[in-house]
Amino acid sequence: MxxxxxxxxxxxxxxxxxxxxxxxxxxxxxxxxxxxxxxxxxxxxxxxxxxxxxxxxxxxxxxxxxxxxGYCPQQAVVNDMLTVAQHLRLFQVAYRLPQLRYAWQLVDLLGFQDERRTRAGELSGGTRQKLNLTLALMHDPPxxxxxxxxxxxxxxxxxxxxxxxxxxxxxxxxxxxxxxxxxxxxxxxxxxxxxxxxxxxxxxx
Structure with a gap:
């Protein structure tokens, strides 16, 4: 700690x-x-x-x-053209993460695992916010x-x-x-x- x-x-x-x-x-x-x-x-x-x-x-x-x-703003900052999985891979590179196990655990926990291949622009407002939150948490910051x-x-x-x-x-x-x-x-x-x-x-x- x-x-x-x-x-x-x-x-x-x-x-x-x-x-x-x-x-x-x-x-x-x-x-x-x-x-x-x-x-x-x-x-x-x-x-x-x-x-x-x-x-x-x-x-x-x-x-x-x-x-x-790790910062989750009030308004989701996501790219409408990218899928959920593509967002995770993009942020994996940005955060220099060796793998995405924890990120996918967050997706499962927040209950939007069925949207992996869905573009952000096609997600409901609540699911966009789930993605927004996952992107803020996936590198497990202190x-x-x-x-x-x-x-x-x-x-x-x-x-x-x-x-x-x-x-x-x-x-x-x-x-x-x-x-x-x-x-x-x-x-x-x-x-x-x-x-x-x-x-x-x-x-x-």
């Missing part, structure tokens, strides 16, 4: 023009922690995550990651940053996702999940409420 926090944000500020979104946000996620980020729509949750994974630079503050994160990763999932797959997230946490992974669903709060070790540009931490376990 890694030493020290996998993710540490300190006094992070971000504004879009005159609109201040983050006003000194702090977030620390230790190894083996399942952390939730919650807040109203437009409160800056996605901005916070994009800064955490290095997609967006903060105006002020510091960001430290213990390792490159830090996972997931922005409402289960959009479009049916209830069974939603429960499978949480079983997987808890399993990853128990293996020492740091898992950050943005959620707007109240019944998800029971799964988190810590909940961070984003209000008026700051995070307010609540320990749930």
């Amino acid at each position: 890694a030493e020290g926090p996998q993710l540490h944000l300190s006094a992070v500020h971000k504004a879009y023009g005159r609109r201040s979104v983050l006003r000194g946000a702090d977030l620390t996620v230790e190894p083996g922690t399942l952390a939730g980020v919650v807040g109203e729509n437009g409160s800056g949750k996605s901005t916070l995550l994009r800064i955490a994974v290095g997609q967006l630079a903060p105006d002020h503050g510091t960001v430290r990651c213990g390792s490159p994160p 830090l996972l940053v997931l922005d409402e990763p289960y959009q479009g999932f049916d209830w069974d797959t939603h429960q499978r996702f949480w079983d997987l997230a808890i399993r990853l946490r128990d293996r020492g992974r740091s898992v950050v999940v943005v959620s707007h669903l109240l019944h998800d709060l029971q799964h988190f070790d810590t909940v961070h409420h984003l209000r008026e540009g700051r995070l307010h931490r609540e320990v749930t376990r």
